[in-house]
Amino acid sequence: MTEKIPKTYDHKSVENKLYEKWEKGGCFRAKPNPGKTPYCIVIPPPNITGQLHMGHALDETLQDVLIRYKRMSGYETLWLPGTDHASIATELKIVEQMAREGLTKLDVGREEFLNRAWEWKRVYGGRIINQLKKLGSSCDWERERFTMDKNCSRAVNKVFVSLYNKGLIYKGNRIINWCPDCKTALSDAEVEYEEQSSYLWYVRYESPDKSFSVTVATTRPETILGDTAVAVNPKDPRYQKIVGKTVIVPVIGREIPVVADEYVETDFGTGAVKITPGHDPNDFEVGLRTGAPVIRVFTDDGHINENGGEYKGLTRAQCRERFVEDLKKAGALVKTEPYTHNVGTCYRCHNTVEPLVSDQWFVSMKPLSNPAIEAVRSGSIKFAPERFAKTYFNWMENVRDWCISRQLWWGHRIPVWYCDDCGEVIVRESAPEVCTKCGGAVRQDEDVLDTWFSSGLWPFSTLGYPDKTPELEYFYPTSTLVTGYDIIFFWVARMIVFGMEVMGKKPFDTVFVHGIVRDAEGRKMSKSLGNGIDPLEIIEQYGADALRFSLITGNSAGNDMRVHREKIESARNFCNKIYNAARFVIMNAGEGPLPEIDGLSLDIADKWILSRANAVIKDVTDNLDAFELNLAAEKVYDFIWSEYCDWYIEMAKPRLSGADGPAKQSVRAVLVKVLRDILKLLHPFMPFITEELYSMLPGSSDTVMLSDWPKRDEAFSFPPESESMQYVMDIIRSVRNIRAEMSVPPAKRTNIFLVAHPQYRTACEEASAYIMRLAGADRVIIAEDKRDVPANSISIVCKAAEAFIPFDQLVDIEKEKARIKSEIERVGREIARSSGMLNNTGFLAKAPQRVIEEEKSKLSAAEDMLKKLEARLKELN
RNA sequence: GGGGAUGUGGCUCAGCCGGUUAGAGCGCUUCGUUCACAUCGAAGAGGCCGGGGGUUCGAAUCCCUCCAUCCCCACCA
Numbered sequence: 031m032t033e034k035i036p037k038t039y040d041h042k043s044v045e046n047k048l049y050e051k052w053e054k055g056g057c058f059r060a061k062p063n064p065g066k067t068p069y070c071i072v073i074p075p076p077n078i079t080g081q082l083h084m085g086h087a088l089d090e091t092l093q094d095v096l097i098r099y100k101r102m103s104g105y106e107t108l109w110l111p112g113t114d115h116a117s118i119a120t121e122l123k124i125v126e127q128m129a130r131e132g133l134t135k136l137d138v139g140r141e142e143f144l145n146r147a148w149e150w151k152r153v154y155g156g157r158i159i160n161q162l163k164k165l166g167s168s169c170d171w172e173r174e175r176f177t178m179d180k181n182c183s184r185a186v187n188k189v190f191v192s193l194y195n196k197g198l199i200y201k202g203n204r205i206i207n208w209c210p211d212c213k214t215a216l217s218d219a220e221v222e223y224e225e226q227s228s229y230l231w232y233v234r235y236e237s238p239d240k241s242f243s244v245t246v247a248t249t250r251p252e253t254i255l256g257d258t259a260v261a262v263n264p265k266d267p268r269y270q271k272i273v274g275k276t277v278i279v280p281v282i283g284r285e286i287p288v289v290a291d292e293y294v295e296t297d298f299g300t301g302a303v304k305i306t307p308g309h310d311p312n313d314f315e316v317g318l319r320t321g322a323p324v325i326r327v328f329t330d331d332g333h334i335n336e337n338g339g340e341y342k343g344l345t346r347a348q349c350r351e352r353f354v355e356d357l358k359k360a361g362a363l364v365k366t367e368p369y370t371h372n373v374g375t376c377y378r379c380h381n382t383v384e385p386l387v388s389d390q391w392f393v394s395m396k397p398l399s400n401p402a403i404e405a406v407r408s409g410s411i412k413f414a415p416e417r418f419a420k421t422y423f424n425w426m427e428n429v430r431d432w433c434i435s436r437q438l439w440w441g442h443r444i445p446v447w448y449c450d451d452c453g454e455v456i457v458r459e460s461a462p463e464v465c466t467k468c469g470g471a472v473r474q475d476e477d478v479l480d481t482w483f484s485s486g487l488w489p490f491s492t493l494g495y496p497d498k499t500p501e502l503e504y505f506y507p508t509s510t511l512v513t514g515y516d517i518i519f520f521w522v523a524r525m526i527v528f529g530m531e532v533m534g535k536k537p538f539d540t541v542f543v544h545g546i547v548r549d550a551e552g553r554k555m556s557k558s559l560g561n562g563i564d565p566l567e568i569i570e571q572y573g574a575d576a577l578r579f580s581l582i583t584g585n586s587a588g589n590d591m592r593v594h595r596e597k598i599e600s601a602r603n604f605c606n607k608i609y610n611a612a613r614f615v616i617m618n619a620g621e622g623p624l625p626e627i628d629g630l631s632l633d634i635a636d637k638w639i640l641s642r643a644n645a646v647i648k649d650v651t652d653n654l655d656a657f658e659l660n661l662a663a664e665k666v667y668d669f670i671w672s673e674y675c676d677w678y679i680e681m682a683k684p685r686l687s688g689a690d691g692p693a694k695q696s697v698r699a700v701l702v703k704v705l706r707d708i709l710k711l712l713h714p715f716m717p718f719i720t721e722e723l724y725s726m727l728p729g730s731s732d733t734v735m736l737s738d739w740p741k742r743d744e745a746f747s748f749p750p751e752s753e754s755m756q757y758v759m760d761i762i763r764s765v766r767n768i769r770a771e772m773s774v775p776p777a778k779r780t781n782i783f784l785v786a787h788p789q790y791r792t793a794c795e796e797a798s799a800y801i802m803r804l805a806g807a808d809r810v811i812i813a814e815d816k817r818d819v820p821a822n823s824i825s826i827v828c829k830a831a832e833a834f835i836p837f838d839q840l841v842d843i844e845k846e847k848a849r850i851k852s853e854i855e856r857v858g859r860e861i862a863r864s865s866g867m868l869n870n871t872g873f874l875a876k877a878p879q880r881v882i883e884e885e886k887s888k889l890s891a892a893e894d895m896l897k898k899l900e901a902r903l904k905e906l907n
Numbered sequence: 908g909g910g911g912a913u914g915u916g917g918c919u920c921a922g923c924c925g926g927u928u929a930g931a932g933c934g935c936u937u938c939g940u941u942c943a944c945a946u947c948g949a950a951g952a953g954g955c956c957g958g959g960g961g962u963u964c965g966a967a968u969c970c971c972u973c974c975a976u977c978c979c980c981a982c983c984a
Contacts, residue, residue, distance in 0.1 A: 037944070223982085230984085247984060261984090295983060303984045312984080372982070417911070424910050424980065515979085550919085552977090584920055584932070589912080590978090592919065596933055603946040614943030664921075664931075679943075687942085763950090770950040776939055860928075872964030881926050881965095888927070 035616070039609035041573030041602075044722045049163050052721075057735045058170040069105035070508035071097055072489050072525075072538060080154030082161040084547040084555055084581075084593060085514065087565040090167050091578045092544055092659065093512045097168055098714035099654050100509075102739040108505055109169040110492045117481035118212055118220075118378045121440040124150060140439050147440045161566060166574045166717040168735070185491035186484045187445040187459040189532055194457045198394045198531075199434075201446075203324075205307075205314040206390050206433045207383045209376040210332030210346075214437040215390050216376060217480055218430060219519045221383055223372040232300065232364040233357060235260055235277040238285060242272060245364050247299035249371055250309075251357065252327075252350040254279060255338045257286060259305035259322035264290035266301050280362035281353065282339070289320040308387050324387050330437075332384060346384070391435040391444060391477070399426050401530040402523065411526060411536050414657040415588040418515060418543045425519050434480045441478030448473055486524030489537035508538045515543050515588065542657050543588050547581075550594035563593055575716035576601040582663045582715055604667060605719050608712070611675050612723040615701045618686045619728050620694075627703055628745065630696035634796045635681040637748035638755035642673055643704045648742045650711050663715045670708055677759065678704070681800045702727055707740040754793035757830035758801065761794075764826045765805040765833055772824075772845060779808035783819040783834040786812060787894075790830035825902045827853070827895045843906060850903050857896045864889040 052058060071093055093109070101107045124147045125135060135143055159171050193199040207216040231251045236243045244260055257279050262269035273290045293316055294303050307317030308326040317324060327337045334341045334349050341349050357363040374383045403426050405411045406419050413419040435444060447456040451470030456462055465472050484491070493502040507529070513522060522541055529537030549555055555562040568577045579601040585591040632640070646669045653662035678701075685697040706727055713720040713734050724734035731737055765782065774780070782805060786794040791812070794801075798810040813819050813834075822837035824846050837843070867873050867885055874882060 035943095038946070039944095223980095249984070293983095298983045300984090305984090310984080312982090371984095420911065421979070428909090428980080519980090546978095552919095586921070589920095594919080594933095597919075599946075600932055603944095606946045607944065610944035610947085612943085617943075660921075668931080675944085676948080680948095683942085766949060767951090770938075773938090776949080856928095863928085867965075870964050874964080876964055877926075884927070 035613050037610070037613075039573075039606045039719065041575065041605065041718065042570075045164065045166075045569075045574055045718050048718050048721050049166075052168070052733070052735065055733060057733055058168050067105050068108065068505050068509070069097075069100040070108045070110065070505040070510075072110045072508050072511045080157045082158060082165065082565050084563060084565055087165055087577065088544060088547050088581050088591075089512060089514065090162055090165055090169075091581050092542065094165075094167050094169070094717075095578075095582065095659055095714040096510060096512070096542075096654075098717065098735065099739065101168075101735065102710065102713070102737060104738070110488060110508065117436065117438060117441040117478070118214065118376075120147060120151065121438045122212065122379065124440065135439060143439050164569050164574060165565065166578060168717070182484060182487070182491045183442060184459070185487050185495050186442050186479065188496045189487060189528065190445050190479070190483075191457055191459050192532070193393065198397060199391060200394065201389065201391050203387055203389050204392065204431075204433070205309075205311045205385050205387050207374060208330070208386045208388065209379065209381060209383050210328075210330065211379050211381040212376060212438075213330050215388060215433050215435060216383060217433050217482075219482075220377045221374040222377045222380075223374055225370055226373045227368065227370045228373075230299070230367045230369040231354065231357070232366070233280060233304070234362045234364050235280060235286075235304075236362075237272075237275060237277050242275075244269070244272065244277060244288065244302045245300045246302045246304045248304055249369060250350070251353050252334075252341075252346055253306045253309045254304065254353065254357075255282060255334065255341065255349075256306045256308045256325040256327040257282075257284070257304045258307060258317065258325055259286050259289045259320060261289050261291045261294050261303045261305050261316055261320070262301060263292065263294040263296045266294075266296045268301060281356045281360050287320075287322070289316070289322065291316045291320055309385055311385055314387065326387055328384055328386060346382075390433050391446075393432040393434055393483075395429045395432050395527075398527045398531055399429050402426060402526045405526060405530055405536050411541065412539065413541045413543060415543065415586075418518060418541070418588065421515070421518055422523060426523060429523075432480075434483050435475075435477040436480055437476070438478050441481060442484050444475040444477050444479055446475040448475070482520050482524050485521055486528045487532070489525055489529060490533055495532075506533065507536050510540045510542055511538045512542045512544070514546060516546065518543070540657070545585075545588055545590035548590055548592045550592055552590075552592055563595075568598055572598050572602040573605060573718070575605055575719050578717075579604065579663065579667075579715055582659050583667070584660065586660055587657060604671070605716065607671060607675060608708075608716075608719060609723065611670070611679060612705060612709075612726070614679060615705050616726055616728075618682075619698050619702055624699045624702055624728055625695055627696075627699050630699060631692060632696060632700065632748075633693075634751050634755050634758075634793055635678065635800060636696060636700045637751040639674065639678040639704055640700065640746040641748050641752035642669065643707055644742050644747050647707060647711065647740045651739070651742075654714075659715075666708065666711045666715070670712070674704060674708065680804060684799055684803060702729070706730065710734060710737060710740050751793070754790050754830065755797065757790055757828065758793055758797040761826070761828045761831055761833055762801055762805045764828050765801075765807075765835070768824065768826055768835070768849075769806060771849065774806075776806065779806060780835050781809045781811060782807040783811045783813045783823065783836075784831045785814075785816055785819065785834070786831040787829070794831050821905070825850075825898070827898045827902075829891050829895075832898050847903065847906050850899055850906070854896065854899045854903065857892050857899060860892045861889065861896060864892060 097107050097109065124143065127150070128134065128138065128146070138146070162169065190199060207218065207221045208214070209216055228249055230247050230249060232245050232247050233251065233254065234243050234245045246260060248254070260277055262273060264273070269288070272288050274288065276285045276287050278285055289305070293312060294301065305313045305316050305322050307314045307322055308324045309328065314324070316322065325337050327334055328346065329335045332346055334344045336342055338349070341352065344352065354363065375381060376383050403423060406413070406422060413422065445457065445459060447462055448454070449456070449465035449468060449470045449472050452465060452468040454465050454467040456466055456472065461474065462472055464470060487495070489508050490502060490506055493499060493505055495502055511522065511525070525537045529535060547555060549561040549563065553559060553561055565577060576598050580593065580598045581591070583601070584597060646665055649665050650662045653659070653665065682697045682701055685693045688694060706724065709720040709724045709727070713724070717735070721734050724730050724737070725732065761784070782801065784794050795812055798812060801807065802810045819834045820836045823834035824837060826833040826835075864885055868889060
């Protein structure tokens with residue numbers, strides 16, 4: 031039977047088999063179980079492209095590690111997946127699709143448009159969920175819900191109305207960021223600035239009687255069309271005498287006042303600024319203070335409107351070009367300088383946004399931010415790593431009002447109705463039949479809400495709010511939010527704000543923040559660069575476990591990470607290593623049940639590996655609790671490869687190939703027990719391979735997913751034996767080292783004489799078979815005394831024993847002398863270092879006792895070694 | 908202008924609220940395949956832990972400073 035197990039791990043067949051098994055077994059389902067502690071994780075949504083990308087794979091992997099770990103640790107787990115934060119992108123996508131069919135939004139109408147969008151989301155949402163399953167996500171996707179489902183809509187309306195009634199939501203003409211391509215307002219957070227090189231144009235404004243002029247600098251000459259003032263600093267001596275007078279806007283001919291405002295800096299440009307309240311946030315503020323009126327000159331799609339006179343209908347760029355020409359002709363252009371400055375762009379379509387005055391809905395953030403700040407400040411909500419709390423404070427303390435209305439169709443419609451007859455504005459949770467004041471017809475606000483408004487309610491809207499559901503009661507506040515640092519402002523901050531305001535409680539305990547996935551050169555992965563690595567291709571080629579493992583290891587939380595094939599390959603190799611280790615154990619486990627370990631006579635190697643397993647269990651658990659996923663994964667990796675495989679399996683072989691009996695039974699039992707613990711520890715990181723191997727182990731339950739997380743067990747902790755064994759391993763390493771240095775052929779077996787330190791004598795005796803096997807000896811003789819060792823021997827001084835290999839079995843005396851001399855030097859340096867510390871009165875007085883003891887024992891060991899080495903050298907001479 | 912991060916062997920990164928001889932993977936050198944695994948094993952080379960200063964018995968780790976690189980926020984027309 032067992033011989034049929036192939037030598038190389040085949041991830042594909044295992045992955046295909048397992049996801050089905052888990053789903054059928056109900057392993058993902060959240061089962062109401064009041065005895066357990068709830069653990070609820072809030073996760074970012076499937077992305078809108080319908081294609082799993084690396085960043086998303088990272089998100090999902092981290093979440094899944096936590097969920098699997100918590101589930102095994104006895105928590106009742108729940109995911110809250112599946113909103114769509116990308117309403118602008120979704121809308122753009124649908125518009126694009128329709129354009130290919132020769133249709134526009136207006137052709138199909140709102141209802142048809144939304145139907146198409148839903149269909150699109152259903153298809154792409156389903157596609158990405160299937161991709162996540164391939165990655166090993168254990169999310170219960172049946173709970174999947176989207177922003178616009180019925181329940182979440184109720185929550186959104188309720189929150190909107192409640193904030194409105196408190197005066198925290200208002201409508202007004204404010205300057206907002208407008209994307210002429212998406213044709214919608216954007217919040218400040220949705221604007222990305224990028225540096226562009228352009229020019230600074232210096233333009234002269236003459237007074238009506240030409241008695242004086244003032245020159246201003248501008249980066250946007252086309253906005254001169256909307257100028258309604260020129261501002262100077264009130265303290266600027268150059269301009270004091272013209273404040274209150276008027277100047278003529280060149281080319282246009284409009285007469286505008288010269289006003290004084292503190293906003294103007296005297297040492298930049300000419301110290302005079304043109305004021306365009308309709309198209310600049312700062313100018314808008316100046317306008318409010320000085321009474322300069324708003325003139326809007328752009329249409330919603332970025333063309334010049336009727337206020338632009340003869341320029342009407344031009345695009346912004348065309349207008350700029352023509353207007354500059356006209357300024358030149360009019361002799362108003364003083365000079366032009368090259369200039370680089372930051373230009374705001376739409377975070378979705380990356381076109382230049384236009385600041386303009388528009389009638390929009392806003393959330394007043396200041397009053398809401400205080401509880402949100404306090405929740406983090408007090409430690410009630412924790413960021414991991416902590417430093418992201420600073421980023422959060424920095425933003426939250428300087429937060430400005432949030433523009434929440436979007437001129438899109440895909441999204442949650444604002445719950446406000448207007449009566450055209452009497453002008454009444456009705457804000458309520460459900461649609462009124464007629465105007466509540468005059469009984470006239472009502473129409474709903476055309477706009478939808480910023481998707482982050484509804485996403486911000488996610489932790490409670492998905493749990494049933496506004497109803498007081500048992501789920502809400504049980505799971506809120508949720509436990510952990512996992513997300514990238516790039517959406518702290520968009521989403522995390524808003525969830526905290528709404529959680530505190532609406533529920534009066536934080537939305538989650540911990541925000542676990544990760545970095546961005548980059549390519550091998552450290553560049554952001556992007557479609558335009560073509561440097562993206564496709565997770566699905568990686569899964570296909572190397573396996574989901576390898577991908578997951580390489581996303582978790584090799585970097586620490588919150589830092590950006592690079593993925594490259596070599597790294598994934600090494601994770602794949604690790605899979606193969608575990609697979610083969612398990613294959614070996616299974617092939618050697620024999621038939622029938624294995625005995626309980628308690629009743630067995632364990633030898634020193636068994637005790638060592640059991641003790642080490644105990645230590646690793648504790649470390650890994652601690653690391654996971656502290657969100658140190660990389661450390662946890664790396665510790666399991668090291669333990670499996672460098673201890674379990676490289677040493678313990680090797681040490682197990684003699685007993686396994688020996689006769690049946692207690693020794694064979696106990697080594698089998700220990701091999702299986704430790705492997706079982708290993709597979710459990712590794713399961714959150716590598717779900718597929720661990721599940722497959724776990725189910726093949728004798729005595730395993732059906733699924734590792736629902737098995738109990740290993741616990742440190744004092745009954746299997748043997749500190750003295752474990753320590754001794756490690757010193758024995760040092761002897762083996764040293765002997766191998768000497769053999770390599772002396773170029774002893776591997777096939778050449780030697781005798782090894784050991785003169786053991788009394789403390790480790792028993793250990794050496796017990797482990798002599800291992801030394802023999804692993805150090806290339808045909809005999810290991812434990813000698814009472816040096817005198818029992820053949821005179822012509824090479825000597826290797828270790829802590830537990832001095833090992834001797836007879837010369838005739840080796841080579842060169844001179845080489846040996848040189849080696850001993852260099853050893854003496856090395857040990858001498860160690861003694862100098864150690865005794866230096868111990869002669870330091872400060873050290874003795876202030877260092878902890880434990881450290882001093884350790885140092886003393888190190889020193890005596892080193893001195894002991896030195897004596898032996900010197901004696902040895904003398905013998906050789 | 909404000910905030911944050913990073914700098915450790917050839918490469919990618921761990922370690923960092925002080926305490927063995929600074930670790931890993933990849934790469935490199937030498938040797939080794941009937942006996943779990945060549946997607947492997949054994950041995951090895953390779954590091955003034957960015958520079959300088961300070962605190963301390965003791966600093967890759969804490970503080971200051973400088974240099975270099977990167978990110979976020981704000982934004983002067």
